Amino acid sequence: MANFASTTQGGDAIAADDASSSRKHAARTSAKPSSRSSSGAGSTRRRNRPGPRQRLLESATRLFTTEGIRVIGIDRILRDADVAKASLYSLFGSKDNLVVAYIEELDQDWRRRWEEMCADRPKPEDRILAFFDMAIADEPKENFRGSHFQNAASEYPRPETDSEHRIRQAALAHRSWCRDTMADLLTEKFGYASRTLADQLIVFLDGGIAGSKMSRTVSPLETSRELAKQLLYTAPMMYTI
Known part of the structure; x- marks a missing residue:
């Protein structure tokens, strides 16, 4: 009888440990954002982000109006707008054309x-x-x-x-x-x-x-x-x- 009680108590302890481990795992799982969720949020931000043309114009406006036109180089605009140089030349052809578009805007x-x-x-x-x-x-x-x-x-x-x-x-x-x-x-x-x-x-x-x-x-x-x-x-x- 004593052996049976000891075995029972040991089994209960193991079961309790298993339950505790399950709860901790569940808590960690619920607290940690899934990679799918993070990827979805990133995709939404990318979808809502203005296109390259708008970003270039917004950066040009911010830089040209506050610092002047001639002192701002193409590389500075590209960094601020986070746009590739190829996109700028594809959309506007040159910095001067971007300046014209900025003034017209x-x-x-x-x-x-x-x-x-x-x-x-x-x-x-x-x-x-x-x-x-x-x-x-x-x-x-x-x-x-x-x-x-x-x-x-x-x-x-x-x-x-x-x-x-x-x-x-x-x-x-x-x-x-x-x-x-x-x-x-x-x-x-x-x-x-x-x-x-x-x-x-x-x-x-x-x-x-x-x-x-x-x-x-x-x-x-x-x-x-x-x-x-x-x-x-x-x-x-x-x-x-």
């Missing part, structure tokens, strides 16, 4: 944000003043770097190649759109076209942005907005065209 974003700001501004004079209001809002957020379009054009004062000419043209296209939009709004307000008045307004905007960049305050832009407002509300109905 900035221009489209600027127009979109201007349209959004004007959504609740039915009067043409208020939509003109939105150009100044956008600059006043942007400059502090951009660390008073000035107009990215002016900055890009100033880096190519004497373009020597076709691609450098296209860079300047892309920057000037934004300014031309601003001026032409102002001219159309002036026609809507006064009933006649006045390129001269539009030229004065764009010079106010150019000067306000440049002044804010120099002084690192929005005061010059606020002054230029006030000058634009006075012009808009005091221009004679038969302004010389």
Whole structure:
């Protein structure tokens, strides 16, 4: 009987040890992520990751707007975007073409944000003043770097190649759109076209942005907005065209 009890107790101890080992193994198994799960998460991240073109443009925008265009080399952009050189040349052909695409992307974003700001501004004079209001809002957020379009054009004062000419043209296209939009709004307000008045307004905007960049305050832009407002509300109905 004593031997039977001893054997029984020993068997119970072994069973308890086995149960304990099973629980520990189960705990380790549940705590450790499966390779399949990790692989799935990685695949999801890769699927949600922007494509090479978008990554290149995002990196170019971040680097060009904060440090300048000419000082940033191709290798720096490729590292930041995590894109192979072959992809850059396949998508854009050259750094200069990437610069053109970067400026055009900035221009489209600027127009979109201007349209959004004007959504609740039915009067043409208020939509003109939105150009100044956008600059006043942007400059502090951009660390008073000035107009990215002016900055890009100033880096190519004497373009020597076709691609450098296209860079300047892309920057000037934004300014031309601003001026032409102002001219159309002036026609809507006064009933006649006045390129001269539009030229004065764009010079106010150019000067306000440049002044804010120099002084690192929005005061010059606020002054230029006030000058634009006075012009808009005091221009004679038969302004010389």
